[in-house]
Amino acid sequence: xxxxxxxxxxxxxxxxxxxxxxxxxxxxxxxxxxxxxxxxxxxxxxxxxxxxxxxxxxxxxxxxxxxxxxxxxxxxxxxxxxxxxxxxxxxxxxxxxxxxxxxxxxxxxxxxxxxxxxxxxxxxxxxxxxxxxxxxxxxxxxxxxxxxxxxxxxxxxxxxx
Amino acid sequence: xxxxxxxxxxxxxxxxxxxxxxxxxxxxxxxxxxxxxxxxxxxxxxxxxxxxxxxxxxxxxxxxxxxxxxxxxxxxxxxxxxxxxxxxxxxxxxxxxxxxxxxxxxxxxxxxxxxxxxxxxxxxxxxxxxxxxxxxxxxxxxxxxxxxxxxxxxxxxxxxxxxxxxxxxxxxxxxxxxxxxxxxxxxxxxxxxxxxxxxxxxxxxxxxxxxxxxxxxxxxxxxxxxxxxxxxxxxxxxxxxxxxxxxxxxxxxxxxxxxxxxxxxxxxxxxxxxxxxxxxxxxxxxxxxxxxxxxxxxxxxxxxxx
Numbered sequence: 001x002x003x004x005x006x007x008x009x010x011x012x013x014x015x016x017x018x019x020x021x022x023x024x025x026x027x028x029x030x031x032x033x034x035x036x037x038x039x040x041x042x043x044x045x046x047x048x049x050x051x052x053x054x055x056x057x058x059x060x061x062x063x064x065x066x067x068x069x070x071x072x073x074x075x076x077x078x079x080x081x082x083x084x085x086x087x088x089x090x091x092x093x094x095x096x097x098x099x100x101x102x103x104x105x106x107x108x109x110x111x112x113x114x115x116x117x118x119x120x121x122x123x124x125x126x127x128x129x130x131x132x133x134x135x136x137x138x139x140x141x142x143x144x145x146x147x148x149x150x151x152x153x154x155x156x157x158x159x160x161x
Numbered sequence: 162x163x164x165x166x167x168x169x170x171x172x173x174x175x176x177x178x179x180x181x182x183x184x185x186x187x188x189x190x191x192x193x194x195x196x197x198x199x200x201x202x203x204x205x206x207x208x209x210x211x212x213x214x215x216x217x218x219x220x221x222x223x224x225x226x227x228x229x230x231x232x233x234x235x236x237x238x239x240x241x242x243x244x245x246x247x248x249x250x251x252x253x254x255x256x257x258x259x260x261x262x263x264x265x266x267x268x269x270x271x272x273x274x275x276x277x278x279x280x281x282x283x284x285x286x287x288x289x290x291x292x293x294x295x296x297x298x299x300x301x302x303x304x305x306x307x308x309x310x311x312x313x314x315x316x317x318x319x320x321x322x323x324x325x326x327x328x329x330x331x332x333x334x335x336x337x338x339x340x341x342x343x344x345x346x347x348x349x350x351x352x353x354x355x356x357x358x359x360x361x362x363x364x365x366x367x368x369x370x371x372x373x374x375x376x377x378x379x380x381x382x383x384x385x386x387x388x389x390x391x392x393x394x395x396x397x398x399x400x401x402x403x404x405x406x407x408x409x410x411x412x413x414x415x416x417x418x419x420x421x422x423x424x425x426x427x428x429x430x431x432x433x434x435x436x437x438x439x440x441x442x443x444x445x446x447x448x449x450x451x452x453x454x455x456x457x458x459x460x461x462x463x464x465x466x467x
Contacts, residue, residue, distance in 0.1 A: 062186065
């Protein structure tokens with residue numbers, strides 16, 4: 001079947017099998033490998049993208065379900081020369097190490113900040129509870145989000161994660 | 162498909178990109194179309210709503226159905242509204258929509274407490290109330306509150322519409338009263354249950370992405386200072402959600418007190434049949450029932466209109 005979606009502001013069409021996931025559509029057909037294939041069952045959040053502004057696990061949607069909808073991936077936020085403020089602050093604060101979780105973390109953070117520009121630390125933790133990081137830990141990620149939302153980020157406490 | 166924590170990720174190392182097997186995808190716009198598709202293809206058609214459980218199940222299934230029927234675009238399954246019967250949830254309402262609904266906050270706050278414990282933001286944005294109920298795992302998080310508030314479900318199929326208490330809809334683990342050609346249309350909390358004192362508590366190993374070890378919910382009325390029509394629902398401690406009817410009976414007609422609530426918690430534990438598994442022992446689950454029941458009763462009392 002042909003699936004047409006608006007991805008990162010551009011209309012794109014691909015011909016895929018019915019059982020293709022949104023994640024596979026993005027990565028394998030549309031050359032957008034930013035969203036990652038991690039657990040493939042909706043636990044790790046590495047494949048998080050926005051569909052009509054709402055964060056979802058791209059591994060848990062079929063490509064057919066996003067027909068005519070608006071999808072934003074990490075590639076839609078910024079590029080090397082013009083980083084999105086969230087990308088820039090993650091870099092400044094050394095918020096990621098291997099980087100595998102970072103696209104999902106940043107997309108989840110964007111979904112949070114779009115709705116709630118000044119979240120509390122608790123709200124950030126709640127908003128990121130569907131995104132797993134296995135190397136850096138969460139402290140620096142939370143600090144980055146506090147920082148970019150114009151809040152002091154000195155006391156993120158990893159113990160209460 | 163039960164969510165075995167991070168195990169699928171470990172398997173994934175050896176089974177990279179083992180995704181979905183071929184099926185036909187249909188996305189009807191109306192309930193009637195969906196019923197027709199199910200009738201024509203039963204039992205080789207299955208419904209897809211939010212997909213947070215079912216797509217996971219399909220990825221791990223050795224056989225997939227011929228037809229997957231996506232019901233997420235059916236408008237009759239949308240919306241939360243107050244009707245002359247009570248508070249109606251379309252089966253396709255997402256957990257996020259429940260959490261953000263002013264109507265739910267006003268009339269059935271415990272539904273929001275339960276929704277918040279489900280999965281994480283991404284899964285709550287996709288996952289639906291109907292899907293949660295139809296999947297019908299013993300730990301179903303939406304079940305206890307709806308049963309403590311005496312909810313009824315509307316089912317439609319080729320033979321017409323039927324309405325039944327949610328308690329009867331849950332038949333066993335992963336087994337509901339739905340026939341292969343039937344769909345869950347809506348869930349209604351009856352008018353007389355709205356606004357009563359009700360509290361929900363889930364015990365999991367952590368807050369995010371956790372299955373319940375024990376779910377507890379209580380709803381109460383007060384009649385001249387005495388407890389009336391108490392309903393206690395327990396989840397993850399028996400094949401389906403159960404009501405602790407002996408504990409309810411113990412409470413009805415008595416003046417509330419901490420001692421009485423503790424006694425009810427002990428009684429509720431005698432009514433459950435929890436299992437030992439890798440998440441918790443049966444003994445620990447019994448302790449959680451005692452503690453949880455006591456706490457939700459106390460909180461339901463605080464919230465009860467006087």
